[in-house]
Amino acid sequence: MGLGVLASRATRLSGRGNPSRSLFYVRTIVTKPELQSPEASSAAAAPEPTPDLPPRTPLGGARVHFPNPDDAIEVFVDGYPVKIPKGMTVLQACEVAGVDIPRFCYHNRLSIAGNCRMCLVEVEKSPKPVASCAMPALPGMKIKTDTPIAKKAREGVMEFLLMNHPLDCPICDQGGECDLQDQSMAFGSDRGRFTEVKRSVVDKNLGPLVKTVMTRCIQCTRCVRFATEIAGVQDLGMLGRGSGEEIGTYVEKLMTSELSGNVIDICPVGALTSKPFAFKARNWELKGTETIDVTDAVGSNIRIDSRGPEVMRILPRLNEDINEEWISDKTRFFYDGLKRQRLNDPMIRGADGRFKVVSWRDALAVVAEVLHQAKAKEVVGVAGKLSDAESMMALKDFLNRMGTNNVWCEGNGPNPNADLRSGYIMNTGISGLEKADTFLLVGTQPRVEAAMVNARIRKTVRATNAKVGYIGPPTDFNYDHQHLGTGPETLLQIAEGRHPFCSEISNAKNPAIIVGAGVFEREDKDAIFAAVDTIVKKYGNVVRPDWNGFNVLLLNAAQAAALDLGLVPESSESIETAKFVYLMGADDINLDKIPNDAFVVYQGHHGDRSVYRANVILPASAFSEKEGTYENTEGCPQQTLPAVPTVGDARDDWKIIRALSEVAGVRLPYDTVSGIRSRIRTVAPNLLSLEEREQATFAASLKPEVKQKISSTPFKAAVENFYMTDPITRASKIMAQCSALLAKK
């Protein structure tokens, strides 16, 4: 809540009573004489007819959705009539009317607790001020938000809250973005009447991510509600009563949720703060860059807060369709990996096996020379899991000009299906999953593969008691599910109608089948997808004109765009016979497959795995340093923006390939990002319509007949360690700590 809004509301009160004075009115925080007897002053103010109010706009551009137009009721907020749907609370009505009510415990994505009492407003004919967050709005209610009674009530609440709150704002990490600090500017007194000793609470150890200073806690219970409702772990709770009340984990244990970092954001005070960020920076010295996350295929919207050349922290950004307002712990805390193990100079491995720093000119000349010596069939290019669409386009164009088409993106398997777009994206959409009432998860563990998708499924299961069936290795779910089996034979049983879960699918209104991208790596991938197609055809309700319940949950940020751009290898065995391998950030390919005499070029930003096999290292920029397009698992293209400068002599990925193409004598025709995007427009135009999901038309009938036999090998877990999946997270110290302490064994 903006401080200015609060302050202006506090001033508006007396300005209206005496307009001539309002120009020279100086606001003081001390109690004004008229507040000494609020009843009398409000009685005097009541008969005064409401003047013509300036029209108000809802807060934050909020729109009111009327599920049923007949249920609209009208209430008056400060004399201003608003129409709201039935069932809204008084606080929501005030928000629609454009009045920001101060609050601590209320959060619109959590259940209502009503225990902070900060949102008190005056309602006509009500003997006492009412807590607006917990009070349903009734037709014709006259709500007054800036009367002396309301102000006095809030001042009283604030005084009680500040009674036991330590005066340590100068050393508090929440300072500058603290709700209590902001609201005390409007409702706090300039002196305290509390002379006793302040309460102190023992700090809890919640693990390597969340720092607790429990004395600062104001018992709003937002974190408890978040943990039980959204994260789905029963770790946090309230202990004790009265002044002995404290938030804790009951017994000494760590908070083992993959969403635990979000309690830092929702904590209105400095009780829960970020441990890696502790005492590192103040929020007003940070520059925010609105970008997206690349550690998984969800593409969570994030804000990178940087100071100079350093990424200081990562915060979520609101996007209702993708991540709502949460992000996973991996997204939030992997940023220290951006500062470690960086490649900052081009290097060439000498005859003695040691790397030598060289200039770009020399490095590119060596690469071009070796490239020309290799036969076209022996040239292979692999894009990494963090590659953006622009650089993959450039890589494919470059290698095509060299006469080869052996270029693919890691994680897509040896023989990816790029022909039918509906066969590799999440057709339902992440927010569309909320409409589903039956889930069938095939070989996917959304909790570790895409934590935000899992949060969405959990939200659905919690709200509508949707059924979840799961085929795959035993794993940890934070919602009710049925473990149907571990191998593809269970899938066959469902396809043939021999499984009890079949009736669940056929009875469901909106069933959703989610196939994990780990299946891509299997030998019998086509047979598994054929079995899923059989299920889709058998139960007509999975794919219908108004509902597409066939989903593939991808693992990496680059996968969808790579398949859209057609990064498909000519032959699946090409790497075994390669003489020249170009790895564009590919660190998770099997390096043993590369023949010993092959010349390996590694272009990337981290010295992770492939650099140890590389002959030439070309330093590139990480996602936080470049502008790049990434398509997430639901097929929504989004862009990263540079938040910090590149390190050392590193360059953008596509620029390196463009320069190399010129040295190699096959100049690519684009010199700018817009040039490369117009090239993308001819290949995959959907990648350019940012933040708009291009629906894929499902055409199962177009798929060729599959003759492959399904094997009985059980599904494997696609992600072994949630916290370390790519070069950046593997370089991160915080992620290493997390996987040591928190990863499920």
Add this chain to the structure above:
Amino acid sequence: MATTLVKGTVQAIKEKGLRGFLGMLKEEGILNCIFDGKLLQTKLHTIGARLVGVDKFGNKYYENLEDTQYGRHRWVEYADKARYNASQVPPEWHGWLHYITDHTGDELLMLKPKRYGVEHKENLSGEGDEYIYHSKGHALNPGQKDWTRYQSWQPTKAQ
């Protein structure tokens, strides 16, 4: 006054010989007085004054209680005649010289802490780059802070 000056000069030449006298003139800074009016003024001021003490650097502290204005009756003649400045006065004499105390520096020397008291050092700023303080971010600080905000990969484990 002039006659006593001439008499003293003649007597000094007699005692030390011309070479010795010129050497003394140089040591006393009389030659510097030609170009340094401040030193000359101090020299002239010193005639008839009482030498109160000499500190360990050789600075001479004078006092004249009779025909000088009160408040200007204590002064110092620096040992270094060419480059002198106020920071050459050690702390024990500072109080006496600035009328903070009537105890001379020699009397106050015993107040100096034995274990941790460091030797007085004059302020050498402006005497050369090596004496100037440079903060750790300054380009001339030898132990300059490393402003690189990332760790680069080190190719140690070459295959």
